Amino acid sequence: MDWLYIGVFMLVAAFLPAAAITAAGFLAPKKPNKVKSSTYECGIETVGESWVQFKAQYYIFGLIFLIFDVELVLLFPWAVAYNKLTLFGIFEAVLFVLILLAGLIYAWRKGDLEWI
Amino acid sequence: MTIQQVFFLAVAAITLFAAVMVVSTRRIMHAALWLILALFGVAVSFALLETGFFAVVQVVVYIGAIAILIIFAVMLTRQVFLDVGPQLNRGWWIPAVLVAGLYAALVGVLSTWSGFQTQAAALPEAASDLSQFGLALVDVNAYAVPFEVASVLLLGALVGAIFVASDRKGVER
Amino acid sequence: MTFWNDPVNFIGQWLQSVLVSWGVAPDVAQIILLVLGAGILGVLGLVWVIFLIWYERKIIGRMQDRLGPNRVGPWGLFQPFADMFKIFTKEYITPDGADVVPYNLAPVLAVAGTLMIWGVIPFASTIFGADISVGVLFIIAAGAIGELGILFAGWGSNNKYALLGAFRSVAQLISYEIPMVITLLIPVMFSGSLSLQTIVQSQSLWYVLLAPVPALIFLITQIAEVGRAPFDLIEAESEIVAGFNIEYSGLKFGMFFVAEFLHAFTAALLFAVFFLGGWRGPFAEQFPLLGFVYLWIKTFAVYWFTVMIRGTVPRFRIDQMMDINWKMLTPLALVMVLVTAVVHALVRPIGSPVVSLVALLVANLVMLVITLQFIRNSARARRRPMVAPSTVVVARPEPQPTQSNPE
Numbered sequence: 001m002d003w004l005y006i007g008v009f010m011l012v013a014a015f016l017p018a019a020a021i022t023a024a025g026f027l028a029p030k031k032p033n034k035v036k037s038s039t040y041e042c043g044i045e046t047v048g049e050s051w052v053q054f055k056a057q058y059y060i061f062g063l064i065f066l067i068f069d070v071e072l073v074l075l076f077p078w079a080v081a082y083n084k085l086t087l088f089g090i091f092e093a094v095l096f097v098l099i100l101l102a103g104l105i106y107a108w109r110k111g112d113l114e115w116i
Numbered sequence: 117m118t119i120q121q122v123f124f125l126a127v128a129a130i131t132l133f134a135a136v137m138v139v140s141t142r143r144i145m146h147a148a149l150w151l152i153l154a155l156f157g158v159a160v161s162f163a164l165l166e167t168g169f170f171a172v173v174q175v176v177v178y179i180g181a182i183a184i185l186i187i188f189a190v191m192l193t194r195q196v197f198l199d200v201g202p203q204l205n206r207g208w209w210i211p212a213v214l215v216a217g218l219y220a221a222l223v224g225v226l227s228t229w230s231g232f233q234t235q236a237a238a239l240p241e242a243a244s245d246l247s248q249f250g251l252a253l254v255d256v257n258a259y260a261v262p263f264e265v266a267s268v269l270l271l272g273a274l275v276g277a278i279f280v281a282s283d284r285k286g287v288e289r
Numbered sequence: 290m291t292f293w294n295d296p297v298n299f300i301g302q303w304l305q306s307v308l309v310s311w312g313v314a315p316d317v318a319q320i321i322l323l324v325l326g327a328g329i330l331g332v333l334g335l336v337w338v339i340f341l342i343w344y345e346r347k348i349i350g351r352m353q354d355r356l357g358p359n360r361v362g363p364w365g366l367f368q369p370f371a372d373m374f375k376i377f378t379k380e381y382i383t384p385d386g387a388d389v390v391p392y393n394l395a396p397v398l399a400v401a402g403t404l405m406i407w408g409v410i411p412f413a414s415t416i417f418g419a420d421i422s423v424g425v426l427f428i429i430a431a432g433a434i435g436e437l438g439i440l441f442a443g444w445g446s447n448n449k450y451a452l453l454g455a456f457r458s459v460a461q462l463i464s465y466e467i468p469m470v471i472t473l474l475i476p477v478m479f480s481g482s483l484s485l486q487t488i489v490q491s492q493s494l495w496y497v498l499l500a501p502v503p504a505l506i507f508l509i510t511q512i513a514e515v516g517r518a519p520f521d522l523i524e525a526e527s528e529i530v531a532g533f534n535i536e537y538s539g540l541k542f543g544m545f546f547v548a549e550f551l552h553a554f555t556a557a558l559l560f561a562v563f564f565l566g567g568w569r570g571p572f573a574e575q576f577p578l579l580g581f582v583y584l585w586i587k588t589f590a591v592y593w594f595t596v597m598i599r600g601t602v603p604r605f606r607i608d609q610m611m612d613i614n615w616k617m618l619t620p621l622a623l624v625m626v627l628v629t630a631v632v633h634a635l636v637r638p639i640g641s642p643v644v645s646l647v648a649l650l651v652a653n654l655v656m657l658v659i660t661l662q663f664i665r666n667s668a669r670a671r672r673r674p675m676v677a678p679s680t681v682v683v684a685r686p687e688p689q690p691t692q693s694n695p696e
Contacts, residue, residue, distance in 0.1 A: 001323075003163050005419040006427070008324055009408035010401070012331040017400040017544050020335075021393075024377045024540035037385050039448050040535055052449055054191040058456055061611075062188045063277040065463040066181040067270045068619075072470045073173050074253070074266060076426065081250025082478040082630065089254035090634050092263065094627050099267040101623055103274040108616060112278050115611040145444055149391060152437065172426040180433025180466075184459060187440060191456070246422070246483060 060112055064104075071100050124164055131157030140203065144190055152183050169246055295577045297416045301326070327408070330418055334407045334551065335400075339369045341550045345596055352600040379539040384447055387536070392445030395438045396537065396544035402435025403552045410558060411486040413568045413580035424485040425473055428559065429466070432514065435548070436462050439533050442545075446536035454532030457607065458523040462514060464614045469510035471622040472503040475629055476563045489567030494642060497564040502653045503625050504564040506618055511556035512595055513614070515549060519602040520610060557592035558584075565591070621660055628652050 078085075078093050107113055134154035141147050155178045162171035226232065252258040292299050301322055308318035343358065343366060350357025358365030383392070406428050408418040421427060436459055443455020477483060479499065480491035497504045513520040524532035534545045561567060565587045568580030605613065629649065636648045 002419040013404035077250035081247035115608040175430035
């Protein structure tokens with residue numbers, strides 16, 4: 001029942017803005033012309049493809065983000081069980097986090113956390 | 117058929133269609149869009165099975181991190197955003213026959229399995245309790261070693277990513 | 290149960306009895322009510338934005354020694370309505386060569402990613418959308434969908450600036466998601482549940498008292514996730530053209546605007562739920578409506594604080610923004626989780642909440658002092674080269690790389 005509500009609410013959350021945009025589309029005037037619908041780059045003609053190549057840095061940050069995301073997904077069940085854990089179980093998670101913290105410090109020392 | 121089964125079939129059909137579109141669309145960005153739809157379909161299937169944890173983890177990790185990472189990786193490559201070459205070569209029917217045969221064999225084998233006829237046992241109440249999972253993760257008799265190994269694996273991935281990145285920087289200069 | 294105790298459930302039960310008396314099957318009636326409830330909550334969430342826009346313009350106006358909107362209606366209350374009617378009748382300009390599907394999907398996803406969070410927030414002890422057992426992770430998943438909206442806007446609009454802006458925004462959003470999720474571990478640890486209702490119910494002592502430093506980190510990351518000043522380099526009006534939403538016009542642009550305001554308020558709402566005890570307060574259990582009032586007061590206190598920050602703190606540079614996240618907030622949040630887990634586990638056998646409170650407060654204070662010392666040292670190390678005589682830079686033609694890399 002709860003998941004049914006979540007599903008319905010997600011549909012509602014997507015439907016409402018879509019409906020508003022569609023309704024405004026009927027109300028609004030439509031007078032496109034060549035200059036109006038050209039790409040806005042401060043009045044200068046676009047040079048070449050607009051889907052340009054990006055540098056590797058975005059990918060590196062994306063990868064570090066992914067690694068931490070997976071780590072945190074594993075830590076959430078541990079956090080839920082925290083009140084039932086022995087001290088040993090807690091130290092196991094401490095070790096888990098410290099290994100990844102070492103990875104972060106390694107990335108830091110290697111200079112990959114600098115945004116150039 | 118119950119409403120749930122109809123719903124499941126619809127979700128499965130959408131997921132499969134999206135998965136086929138991922139490999140058959142010509143624009144690489146549209147492939148990413150279809151991939152996200154396919155991953156979301158899997159998340160909905162998890163929710164239908166009442167395994168909420170896996171449903172949200174599917175969205176958080178696969179859509180929230182891996183899909184974005186794939187789009188970043190696409191933007192990293194040289195710009196071939198529209199594939200104009202032919203999508204099939206002359207030998208396309210050989211894998212098609214092989215895959216169809218494999219599918220038929222799998223259906224044949226699995227339909228004789230007794231598990232298909234039995235009614236699924238109701239899950240115990242504690243199954244939805246995530247703390248059981250958490251306790252098992254740090255239990256020495258259960259998954260404590262895989263838990264720590266996962267950490268080391270993630271560390272290896274991090275170091276590998278940084279190694280690749282620093283190599284690239286060297287080439288640029 | 291009377292009307293004034295719990296109006297929402299009262300009306301719900303009354304409607305159900307009406308539907309059943311009309312001959313509708315009870316199951317169907319329940320589903321009709323469920324859809325109706327979801328629709329009403331969604332519409333209220335979006336209509337609430339109209340008020341938020343007025344409120345924020347008023348505060349920012351006062352902070353900048355202006356009056357803010359004051360012409361249309363009492364205290365300018367109807368100004369957002371006038372703006373809304375204007376934006377409804379504005380033309381959509383779709384740029385040439387836009388990828389239509391992601392271009393049109395982007396504003397919808399941006400709003401949906403924020404509005405979805407409202408489905409799991411406990412507004413009072415009996416007023417909530419759904420109390421799912423993985424509510425905290427659901428909030429993170431909803432945030433991921435909002436990020437996708439920004440990415441789609443960037444590569445759907447066939448514009449280099451839009452693409453560049455979208456990539457920078459997504460890099461910021463995914464970076465700040467890490468410390469945000471790490472700090473969310475702490476309420477989960479204390480309450481032993483991922484359900485938001487349980488987290489609120491277990492806060493007999495507000496978690497902001499037990500974990501002040503993580504609460505501060507959570508607030509900072511929430512401001513960054515919304516993309517507000519001082520983290521508004523996503524759409525820094527005075528520096529770059531507009532960021533990812535440059536090619537949008539009319540209500541499609543308005544939807545990004547709505548998403549930002551709604552997200553800013555939702556961030557305050559989440560802070561109140563996770564760290565300020567949600568709807569808890571005197572007599573909130575008996576009178577759910579009172580709990581709703583408490584939640585709204587707490588949320589507005591946090592929201593007002595974030596608007597004050599928006600009005601006073603100057604914008605960060607992109608490298609500073611990344612440094613704050615990866616070199617300060619992420620390691621600090623990880624260490625805070627470890628310290629909190631160990632200290633709380635050590636003092637737990639004593640069994641006294643006062644001892645736990647004092648021990649955790651001391652631990653937080655120690656960590657805060659150590660962090661401030663680190664920041665002071667690194668700032669000193671960075672200042673030193675400034676006073677040393679610098680070598681004269683001579684312009685020298687460098688071989689251009691064949692592949693032009695923007696950014």
